[in-house]
Amino acid sequence: MTGYDAAGRATGETVTIPSSEVGLAGTYTTSTIYAPDDSPWSVALPKLGDLATEILDYDYNDLGALNTVTGATTYIASTRYTALSERSVAQLGVDGRRVGTRCTARTEPDDRLSSR
Known part of the structure; x- marks a missing residue:
């Protein structure tokens, strides 16, 4: 260090x-x-x-969850979260070459993880 x-x-x-x-x-x-x-x-x-x-x-939202990561390029352009503060969608990359990802969320009644 x-x-x-x-x-x-x-x-x-x-x-x-x-x-x-x-x-x-x-x-x-x-x-x-x-x-x-x-x-x-x-x-x-x-x-x-x-x-x-x-x-x-x-950059983080008001609840402290990650919104964006930028540097020489944009790595994470935006992030959306569920009402339970679980990441639901992340937009990766820059305009014109952006990729959206859906994130795994707890959607089952028994709290199993499933992908949307």
Whole structure:
């Protein structure tokens, strides 16, 4: 760990990949900024192989459930939840290439999981 915030949460981590891993060898550091409820607000990712450095920003609804994740692109464009705060639909990707996913929800009287 490279540091901690006032709440004792790790704000950074360094990982070293050995030289035997061709194309990935090196030392990489990530850093995280947290929301008051310990959820990530922002995560900085290092350049790794062909992937550029990136900062992921997380957005949450009023109940603290994840709405969006954005960075160099949009990873989660929107999320909808049931009345029981279970994720029901997530829109992944950017406009023009967006994919919608239906999430597994508890719909059976005996609380079994089923996919819609």
